[in-house]
Amino acid sequence: MSELKTTARLAGLSYLGLAITGMLGFLLLRPMIFDPADAAATAANLVDKEALARLTIALELGVVLTQALAAIWFFKLFRLVNPVAAGSIAAFGLVNAIIILVSSAAMVTALKVALTPSLAPGGDVAATVQLLFGVSAAAWQVGMLFFGLWLIPMGYVTLTSNWMPKGLGYVLMVGGFGYMLSCFATVLLPANFGWVAELLPLPATVGEFWMIFYLLIIGVRPKAEADTA
Secondary structure, three states: OHHHHHHHHHHHHHHHHHHHHHHHHHHHHHHHHOOOOOOOHHHHHHOOOHHHHHHHHHHHHHHHHHHHHHHHHHHHHHHOOOOHHHHHHHHHHHHHHHHHHHHHHHHHHHHHHOOOHHOOHHOOOHHHHHHHHHHHHHHHHHHHHHHHHHHHHHHHHHHHOOOOHHHHHHHHHHHHHHHHHHHHHHOOOHHHHHHHHHHHHHHHHHHHHHHHHHHOOOOOOOOHHOOOO
């Protein structure tokens, strides 16, 4: 296997790791701990389901790790064909990793407060824990901006390099703009329009899994080998 295809496989594996840790930690386990409507329930869940809370935090740290690795491998993959796009993918991906790291730190602190009530300002454990989870949730919301920014140059270089299907490039770019619009929608629209923010990133989900499986199964087209020879 050529070095370029090896790099493509590593980028795909990192991206798959990002998808798995994100789905398990943020979409599946986190709602079992965090109740946005009941601060007391959130605090109780952290104590009663401590092992689950720790696993959720570990998976979130996995998001940070795999996002950083994916940013590096995508940079290596595309740097010869379009260094500006490759650098943009790496930069926006690393910023997103840092944002999720902030979320992880807030969750770690929330768990410590729940387990050691004396740490809570004024002794209000529930309010303190809920505030920290609110910071964590806000980090994910604003992180959508940079996740959208990461997909746009990825889609652009996919589209212009002809190393992968052009359709994939278009879907990634549309998905990137969807993530960015979703970020602003969560801020600008009333709560009862939350479904709009949830629908906007759907094209990105299609594009991301298409990219993951293309990298893992095919890697890059033969043209890529000729372009970098």
